[in-house]
Amino acid sequence: xxxxxxxxxxxxxxxxxxxxxxxxxxxxxxxxxxxxxxxxxxxxxxxxxxxxxxxxxxxxxxxxxxxxxxxxxxxxxxxxxxxxxxxxxxxxxxxxxxxxxxxxxxxxxxxxxxxxxxxxxxxxxxxxxxxxxxxxxxxxxxxxxxxxxxxxxxxxxxxxxxxxxxxx
Numbered sequence: 001x002x003x004x005x006x007x008x009x010x011x012x013x014x015x016x017x018x019x020x021x022x023x024x025x026x027x028x029x030x031x032x033x034x035x036x037x038x039x040x041x042x043x044x045x046x047x048x049x050x051x052x053x054x055x056x057x058x059x060x061x062x063x064x065x066x067x068x069x070x071x072x073x074x075x076x077x078x079x080x081x082x083x084x085x086x087x088x089x090x091x092x093x094x095x096x097x098x099x100x101x102x103x104x105x106x107x108x109x110x111x112x113x114x115x116x117x118x119x120x121x122x123x124x125x126x127x128x129x130x131x132x133x134x135x136x137x138x139x140x141x142x143x144x145x146x147x148x149x150x151x152x153x154x155x156x157x158x159x160x161x162x163x164x165x166x167x168x
Contacts, residue, residue: 007128010065020163028163029067035155036063036129043148045131052130054106055079061148062110063129069152070116070124071145072106079105083118084145086153 008026015025040046045061052060055075062070069086083102107117116124 007065010126014066021166024163024166028159031159032067032156033063033129035152035159036069039148039152039155040131043144045133047132049130049132050112052110052132054109056132058132060110061131062116062124062127064116064125065113065128066125067156068124069156070127071149075106081105083121084149085122085124086149086156 007029011025011029012022014020015022018025020028040061052058052062057074059071059073061072064070069084071084071086073082075081080103083104085100085102087100102118102121104118104121107119110116110127110130112130113126113128115126
């Protein structure tokens with residue numbers, strides 16, 4: 001099965017759970033993917049990869065198939081990372097509460113179309129984009145992370161609102 005078919009099936013399930021027409025949800029998903037690439041490239045996270053090693057020295061940013069974003073710093077000596085989770089923000093099911101900021105360890109590698117697992121914290125939906133910085137030792141400063149987070153949250157919130165108004 002091609003990845004695109006996996007995307008479509010997952011998007012259709014997400015649309016059904018949230019009472020959104022599948023075509024509307026697919027357009028929303030495409031908009032989020034384009035914005036994700038545009039903004040991550042602006043912040044020099046230009047290297048897209050299909051597999052990110054859990055001991056990599058680079059921070060990473062990932063987009064899940066459901067439209068959530070994970071921002072993780074490079075691993076410290078104890079394998080701990082600073083993690084930010086930007087959720088989809090439209091879910092109306094009874095999903096477990098995921099911390100928006102945490103420190104944790106990856107349970108394994110981050111791989112295309114697989115869930116990200118953080119030890120004793122949470123798991124994500126499957127990942128469709130993984131991006132790293134150009135320089136292996138590039139660290140996200142707190143200020144840069146805040147700017148990126150605000151920018152992408154503002155745009156994703158607008159996309160979510162546009163999608164929900166298209167349903168009305």
